[in-house]
Structure formats: C-alpha cells, structure tokens
Amino acid sequence: MKTVKPLNTKFCKFLKAKNPFGTLEGGSNEFYTFDDANTIYWCVKSLGAGGPDNGPVEPGMCIPGRRCYKERD
Amino acid sequence: MEKKKLILPHGIPGHNLGEIEREVPASEPPAWPVNDKLKEVGKSVKRYDALAKVTGQAKYTADIQLPGMLYAKFFRSDTPHANIRSIDISKAEDYPGVYGIHLMKTDDGNYPVVKYAGQPLGGVAASSLAIAEEAIKLIEVDYEYLDFVVDVEEAQHPEAPIVHKEKIASQTDGGDVGVTHDGTQANGNVVGPSTGSFFGGPRGDLEQGFKEADVIVEHVYRTQVHTHLPLETHGVVVDWKPGNMVVYASSQNTAAMRDELADYFDISKGEVRVISEYTGGGFGAKHSAGVYGPMAATLSKKTGRPVWLMLDRKEEHISMGNRPNSIQYLKIGAKKDGKLTAIQQRSHGTAGVGLGAGVGRIAQVLYECPNFATEQYDVYTHAGPGAAWRAPGNVQGAYGVEQAIDEIADKLGINPLAYRDVIDKSDIRKVERQRGAEKFGWSRRKAPGSDSGPVKKGMGMAQSTWPRFVTLDSTAEVRIMRGGAVEIRSSVQDIGTGTKTVLGQVVAEEFGIPTEDVSVLIGDTYFPTGPGSGGSVATGSITPPARNAAYKVKMELLEQIAAKWESDLSNLVMEEGKIVDKTDDSKSVSFKDALKGMRTSQIIATASRSDDYGGFQQPWGLAHGDLGSVQFAEVTVDTETGFVKVDKIVAAHSCGRPLNPAQVESQINGGVIQGLAYALYEYRVMDKQTGFMINANVDQYKLPYAMEIPEIESIIIEDYSGTSSTDAYGIGEPANIATAVAIANAVYNAIGVRIYEIPITPDKILKALNKI
Numbered sequence: 001m002k003t004v005k006p007l008n009t010k011f012c013k014f015l016k017a018k019n020p021f022g023t024l025e026g027g028s029n030e031f032y033t034f035d036d037a038n039t040i041y042w043c044v045k046s047l048g049a050g051g052p053d054n055g056p057v058e059p060g061m062c063i064p065g066r067r068c069y070k071e072r073d
Numbered sequence: 074m075e076k077k078k079l080i081l082p083h084g085i086p087g088h089n090l091g092e093i094e095r096e097v098p099a100s101e102p103p104a105w106p107v108n109d110k111l112k113e114v115g116k117s118v119k120r121y122d123a124l125a126k127v128t129g130q131a132k133y134t135a136d137i138q139l140p141g142m143l144y145a146k147f148f149r150s151d152t153p154h155a156n157i158r159s160i161d162i163s164k165a166e167d168y169p170g171v172y173g174i175h176l177m178k179t180d181d182g183n184y185p186v187v188k189y190a191g192q193p194l195g196g197v198a199a200s201s202l203a204i205a206e207e208a209i210k211l212i213e214v215d216y217e218y219l220d221f222v223v224d225v226e227e228a229q230h231p232e233a234p235i236v237h238k239e240k241i242a243s244q245t246d247g248g249d250v251g252v253t254h255d256g257t258q259a260n261g262n263v264v265g266p267s268t269g270s271f272f273g274g275p276r277g278d279l280e281q282g283f284k285e286a287d288v289i290v291e292h293v294y295r296t297q298v299h300t301h302l303p304l305e306t307h308g309v310v311v312d313w314k315p316g317n318m319v320v321y322a323s324s325q326n327t328a329a330m331r332d333e334l335a336d337y338f339d340i341s342k343g344e345v346r347v348i349s350e351y352t353g354g355g356f357g358a359k360h361s362a363g364v365y366g367p368m369a370a371t372l373s374k375k376t377g378r379p380v381w382l383m384l385d386r387k388e389e390h391i392s393m394g395n396r397p398n399s400i401q402y403l404k405i406g407a408k409k410d411g412k413l414t415a416i417q418q419r420s421h422g423t424a425g426v427g428l429g430a431g432v433g434r435i436a437q438v439l440y441e442c443p444n445f446a447t448e449q450y451d452v453y454t455h456a457g458p459g460a461a462w463r464a465p466g467n468v469q470g471a472y473g474v475e476q477a478i479d480e481i482a483d484k485l486g487i488n489p490l491a492y493r494d495v496i497d498k499s500d501i502r503k504v505e506r507q508r509g510a511e512k513f514g515w516s517r518r519k520a521p522g523s524d525s526g527p528v529k530k531g532m533g534m535a536q537s538t539w540p541r542f543v544t545l546d547s548t549a550e551v552r553i554m555r556g557g558a559v560e561i562r563s564s565v566q567d568i569g570t571g572t573k574t575v576l577g578q579v580v581a582e583e584f585g586i587p588t589e590d591v592s593v594l595i596g597d598t599y600f601p602t603g604p605g606s607g608g609s610v611a612t613g614s615i616t617p618p619a620r621n622a623a624y625k626v627k628m629e630l631l632e633q634i635a636a637k638w639e640s641d642l643s644n645l646v647m648e649e650g651k652i653v654d655k656t657d658d659s660k661s662v663s664f665k666d667a668l669k670g671m672r673t674s675q676i677i678a679t680a681s682r683s684d685d686y687g688g689f690q691q692p693w694g695l696a697h698g699d700l701g702s703v704q705f706a707e708v709t710v711d712t713e714t715g716f717v718k719v720d721k722i723v724a725a726h727s728c729g730r731p732l733n734p735a736q737v738e739s740q741i742n743g744g745v746i747q748g749l750a751y752a753l754y755e756y757r758v759m760d761k762q763t764g765f766m767i768n769a770n771v772d773q774y775k776l777p778y779a780m781e782i783p784e785i786e787s788i789i790i791e792d793y794s795g796t797s798s799t800d801a802y803g804i805g806e807p808a809n810i811a812t813a814v815a816i817a818n819a820v821y822n823a824i825g826v827r828i829y830e831i832p833i834t835p836d837k838i839l840k841a842l843n844k845i
Contacts, residue, residue: 007248018361020461020608021540022607024361033250035270037466041429044362047337049425054179063250068180
C-alpha cells in the first residue's frame with residue numbers, strides 16, 4: 001500500500017468532504033480525496049451540493065478563480 | 074521519543090494465536106492478554122444507558138425544551154427545477170405566532186436555483202410547529218419552471234436537462250486534482266470516470282487477462298437508491314447567545330458540527346458548544362451541521378430565542394442523504410483452477426445533485442487478480458443529494474462482485490464456499506468461512522433450483538472486507554477525584570452503538586474496578602476532541618486514548634502511594650478494587666480509600682490516539698489489514714407469488730479485540746436487518762413526470778416488520794493484531810456489506826435463476842421465472 005500525501009491545491013475554505021472511511025476533509029483538515037468515487041462534497045456556506053453561485057461543489061471547481069472562492073485561513 | 078518493547082497477543086484464538094513484539098512509545102501501558110484473562114474488557118457488560126433508553130428517561134435532541142423556545146420548519150421547493158423570480162413572505166410574517174423567517178440566498182443576493190423537489194429555500198420560526206407549518210403555506214413563490222430529469226439513464230442522454238448548468242468562472246490552476254474549468258459545460262450530467270483510489274488504480278493488461286480466462290462471467294447489476302432512516306431524524310436545538318452558541322444535536326460528529334457552524338458564522342470554535350448526549354442512530358449523513366444547523370442558528374440569532382428544528386420523516390427521505398443507486402457492468406474471467414485472470418467494472422450511479430456514487434473498492438481489493446480496471450461515473454439528476462451510507466459504495470459493489478464470483482464457481486463446478494478458499498488470501502475470512510459454515514449447516518445446501526414443489530429453499534453466502542481505519546485526532550481525558558469519582562471525558566458521541574460503555578470498560582479494566590464505577594461524559598465539544606462515529610473508526614480511535622489516559626492517572630496515583638508506603642513502585646498492582654504491594658500483604662488499600670488519600674483533589678490526564686504500533690499507520694490513520702466478514706443466508710421463495718422470506722442469517726465477523734460481545738452482536742443484528750431491507754424492500758421511487766419522490770414515508774417505502782426479520786446468529790472472532798493499547802476496531806460497516814448479496818445468492822440457489830437487480834421484489838422473481 002502506498003502512503004498518501006495531502007493535496008496542495010488551495011481549495012476553498014468552505015469546501016468540505018466526507019470520505020467513505022468516516023473521516024472528514026477540508027476546513028481545518030487536509031484534503032486527500034483518496035477515494036473520490038465515494039466521497040461526498042458540500043459547501044459550508046451554501047449548505048449543500050450546489051455552491052453559493054449555484055455551481056457544483058467538488059474539488060476541481062472549488063479553487064481560486066471561482067466567484068465564490070474564499071481562501072483558507 | 075523514548076521507546077520500549079511490548080509482547081502483544083497476535084492472531085486468532087483456536088487458529089493461529091501467538092505473540093508479536095512491537096516497539097512502542099514508553100508512555101504506552103503494558104500489553105493486555107487475550108480477552109479470556111481480562112475482567113471487564115471482552116465481557117458483555119450492560120450498557121450504561123440501557124435503563125434510561127427503555128424507560129424513556131433518555132433525552133434526545135427532539136426532547137430538549139428551553140425557556141422561550143421556538144419551533145422551526147423548513148420552507149421547501151415544490152418543483153424539481155426552477156429559477157425563482159420572487160418570494161413573498163408578507164402574509165407568513167403577519168401570521169400570529171411567527172417570530173422569524175429566513176430565506177436562503179446566493180452570493181449575489183438572488184435566490185438559489187431550485188435543483189430538486191424539496192430543496193430547502195428558507196425556514197420559519199414560530200411559537201409552535203403547527204403555526205410554523207401554517208405560515209409556510211402562506212409563502213408565495215414565483216417560479217420560472219425548467220425541464221428536469223430524475224432517472225439515472227435518461228440523465229446521461231446528451232439532450233437531457235442539465236442539473237449544474239451554471240458556468241464556472243475560468244480557473245487557471247486545478248492543483249493536484251488536475252481539473253480546470255474554462256467556463257463551459259462539459260459532458261452534460263455525467264462526471265468521471267474515477268479509475269483509482271488510495272487502494273490502487275488499473276493494473277495489468279485487461280485484454281490479455283480475458284484471453285487467458287477459461288470462464289468468463291459478464292452481467293449488468295443494478296442497485297437502488299436507499300434513503301437514510303435513523304430512528305431519530307436529523308435536527309438540532311440552537312440557543313444563540315453572543316459569544317456562546319449552544320447546539321443540542323443529533324450528531325455523528327459533534328466536533329465537525331462545531332467547526333462548520335464556526336466557519337458558517339465566521340466566529341471562533343470556542344464560541345460554539347455542541348452537545349449530543351443521545352443520538353438515535355446515524356448511518357453516515359449526520360457528520361456535518363447540515364442545512365438544519367445553520368438554519369436553526371440563524372433563526373435563533375434573528376429572534377433572540379432558542380430554536381428547535383427537527384426534520385420529519387418525509388424530509389429525511391427527500392433531502393437528508395441517500396445511498397446512491399448503481400448500474401454496474403461487471404466482467405470477471407477465471408482459469409480452470411479458479412484463479413481470477415481479469416476484472417473489468419464500469420458503473421454509473423446518481424447521488425442526485427451531489428457526487429459519490431462509486432462502487433469500486435470491493436472489486437478492487439477483495440480478491441487477488443493481476444488485471445483490473447474500473448470506471449466509475451457519477452450522474453447528476455434533479456433529486457436529493459447522496460450521503461455516506463454505511464460502507465459507501467462497498468455494499469453496491471459487493472452485490473455485483475459476490476454474485477459474479479458465485480456464478481464462476483458454478484461454471485467451474487466448485488462449491489461457492491470452497492471456491493472462496495481458492496481465491497481468497499485472507500486468513501480471518503478463512504476462519505469465518507469455516508466456523509460460519511459449521512454453525513449455518515452449509516453442508517445441507519442442495520443444487521440450485523433442485524427443491525421440488527412451488528415453495529423452494531435456498532442457501533447462499535457472501536463475504537466482504539473493510540479497512541481498519543482510525544482517526545488520529547482523538548483525545549480522551551480521565552480524571553479521578555478524592556470523593557471517589559472516576560470520569561472519562563471526550564467529545565466523541567454515542568450514536569447507539571455503545572461507545573459510552575466500551576470506554577467505561579476500558580478504563581475500569583485499567584483501574585481494576587467494575588465498569589459501573591466509571592462515569593462516561595461524552596458528546597460535548599467542551600471536552601477534548603474525539604472522533605466522528607463513522608467508517609467504523611470510533612472504537613479503534615478513542616478506546617486507546619482512554620486507556621492510555623487512565624494509565625497515566627493510575628501511575629500518578631501509584632507513585633503517591635509508593636512514596637507513602639515506601640514501596641518500590643514496580644511492586645504495586647491495582648486490581649479487584651484494591652491497590653496492593655505484592656511483596657508485602659500488610660500494604661493494601663481499597664481503590665476508593667486510595668482516592669481519599671490523594672495529595673490533590675483530583676488527578677487528570679489526557680491522551681491522544683498514538684500511531685499504530687508496528688509502524689503501519691498512514692498519515693490519515695489507516696491501520697494494517699482489514700476486517701473480514703462472511704455471511705450465510707437461508708431463504709424460502711414462493712415461486713407462485715414471488716415472495717422471498719429470509720429464514721436465517723449466520724454472520725461471522727472480526728473487529729480486532731471485541732470489547733463488548735453483546736454490543737458487537739447488536740451492531741451485527743442491525744447491519745444484517747438493514748442489509749435484508751436493502752435486498753428485499755427499501756427503494757426510493759421517483760416520479761419522472763413530477764420529479765417528486767412518491768414514497769417518502771414508511772408505508773410505501775417498506776421496512777421489514779418483526780415477522781420478516783430472520784433468526785440471526787453471530788460469530789464474533791477475536792483477531793489480535795497488536796496495533797494499539799486496546800487492539801479494538803469497529804463493526805458498523807462490516808456488518809452491512811455482505812447481507813444483500815448473500816440473500817441474492819440464496820435466492821439463486823432456491824430457484825436456479827439469478828436476480829441481477831435489487832430490491833428482489835415478487836415481480837422480479839416472477840419475471841425471472843417467466844411467470845409474468
């Protein structure tokens with residue numbers, strides 16, 4: 001088994017995820033997205049799977065350049 | 074860090090039990106022997122809260138009553154896809170008893186686009202729930218109705234209405250996820266494929282693997298959308314006070330809920346306190362603050378009063394998460410000797426407006442196969458979002474894989490149980506197969522469809538795997554007090570699994586006192602941060618810190634006593650409610666008297682989850698190995714009516730060191746019953762014409778009644794790995810993965826025809842038998 005490292009991408013501070021193995025990603029936790037096929041994403045600001053701009057919430061989208069993006073503290 | 078060596082039990086009693094030497098931090102407690110030699114741990118100690126629960130004294134979130142409290146209700150969309158031109162709340166605001174209304178807005182101040190029927194658009198707080206419901210009827214919405222799609226296959230069509238059609242501003246850097254977006258919509262509603270995970274990506278040469286195969290099985294398997302139905306619905310009571318928001322919550326993760334609320338309101342975590350004394354079940358969708366947490370908090374802030382917001386059963390069905398469906402194409406090849414040569418999987422599933430419908434892990438890891446590839450696609454639909462649901466993706470994936478493996482065994486002329494011995498390298502599952510088959514009476518199994526008469530019996534089995542995960546951000550505090558109290562504190566919550574009780578057992582064992590003498594105060598974020606209760610991580614994450622904290626406290630107490638007695642510390646033992654100097658019979662004191670003589674009024678220690686012994690820990694907390702499970706099912710199928718009755722399930726499981734066998738058995742019972750319901754009854758029905766879920770209740774959305782629940786026999790196998798001071802793991806996920814497919818394999822054995830789609834309803838049986 002390989003050792004995984006957290007992703008370096010500057011994800012939006014409001015992007016959160018629950019991976020299939022019970023742990024949360026995003027916020028003050030690192031992002032791994034090591035099983036993205038079964039990871040659930042949501043936006044803490046819009047409170048759902050659609051973002052504050054109505055767009056989809058997922059790691060590929062919740063990055064710098066998006067209108068509602070907010071950098072992590 | 075200073076290290077020491079420990080000799081720990083290793084292996085399976087009655088099979089290969091031995092010992093293993095591990096180098097561990099010097100602060101870790103001595104190794105425990107196997108359960109037989111312990112007093113409290115490994116025993117079916119009665120749950121602390123058993124009496125409170127059965128007598129109704131236990132206060133769940135819905136039971137919380139605070140002075141001046143208001144009752145809130147969500148105002149939801151009544152169409153699956155629309156733009157909102159305006160919302161008029163004037164009549165609702167004027168309704169007597171209404172104290173506050175909050176409407177959700179996008180970042181540009183507009184109303185959000187409606188993307189599923191039942192999407193929350195706002196909330197109303199009133200002096201009673203009935204008033205809130207009446208006021209919601211007075212809210213007028215001017216919709217611009219849009220086309221929608223709720224069917225997973227129709228949504229893949231190029232001309233299908235698009236769920237997330239909003240263009241995202243140009244992104245220049247997708248970072249290590251490698252995805253950038255140029256502002257145009259691509260691939261309609263289809264997202265993916267996901268082809269790999271932490272457990273590996275494609276391997277070998279698929280084409281070559283199928284060329285080498287003597288036998289190939291190739292089918293499409295379908296599983297349904299399965300909604301969340303915890304006994305206690307999602308919800309909170311929020312009392313907003315400046316600088317101190319108190320949230321009573323039905324939660325699987327109090328710490329995560331606190332963090333999210335702090336982020337939402339841009340306040341510090343210290344200003345939010347989440348309390349979850351009792352939670353009435355959770356299967357993966359209660360890890361966040363949801364939309365109900367911030368809504369209740371906003372209404373509380375707005376009105377200056379505490380706000381109660383619990384969802385009803387209909388809301389649970391339509392918006393609080395579900396297990397996504399799947400359409401899985403699966404092709405598996407094997408040689409004459411049974412060895413697998415290739416596995417190809419391609420799946421499409423919908424988590425509604427969200428993502429997470431993959432099914433790949435079981436195909437990827439359950440059996441060794443040199444050539445493997447998976448493509449997992451998410452399909453957006455105008456339906457409520459998916460959520461983690463007890464072993465996400467694994468239950469769906471197992472339904473395909475374990476039927477296909479059975480079919481290969483059939484083609485090779487090998488008993489399916491014996492075939493697993495050929496292709497499965499897991500030691501624990503081998504023992505589970507042996508012990509399970511004996512208890513089940515697998516030797517009674519007859520050839521498929523060989524029963525005479527219209528009512529036929531069948532037997533099947535299936536197996537699964539779940540990784541041993543832990544959450545390293547898990548801390549427990551243990552304190553002893555002069556008055557005799559022994560307390561454990563952590564924010565970890567007990568969602569009905571018995572976390573309180575196993576924590577008490579672990580600390581009681583360390584102190585040599587009865588479990589009932591330990592108080593367990595958990596489910597409160599004012600205590601040290603504990604893990605979430607999901608992924609079967611809670612027990613393995615929080616019991617070692619609890620034991621280690623107790624050990625620190627114990628050593629400090631013993632040092633005080635050794636100084637008083639002028640004894641050598643190494644001669645003092647704490648057992649059977651006493652502390653004694655084993656070299657001098659005259660030196661003995663009861664545990665309670667020892668506490669009275671403490672130098673300070675209390676001794677407190679905290680401990681956090683250590684890395685796994687032996688260096689197997691990964692950065693995010695994956696221990697070595699997996700938790701195996703094997704389940705056997707016996708069914709009766711009436712081939713004239715199509716009804717299936719499950720007569721018996723034997724479930725053989727491992728969870729490391731079982732801390733409380735009765736609680737493990739209870740979890741297995743729950744997992745099996747949910748698996749049975751998934752196999753035969755539960756499924757969400759969406760109306761393609763209106764976009765609504767038409768069985769959002771517990772009548773047409775059928776759950777098993779008591780008479781439909783079979784005899785369930787558990788086999789709990791101790792499986793020592795020497796990875797932590799308790800060596801214990803969870804059982805929540807493993808208990809649920811194999812049941813549905815074991816039942817499907819039993820149905821095949823009964824009628825001689827395979828059913829490739831669940832739930833296995835009477836019409837599917839009759840169709841398979843060409844009777845309708």
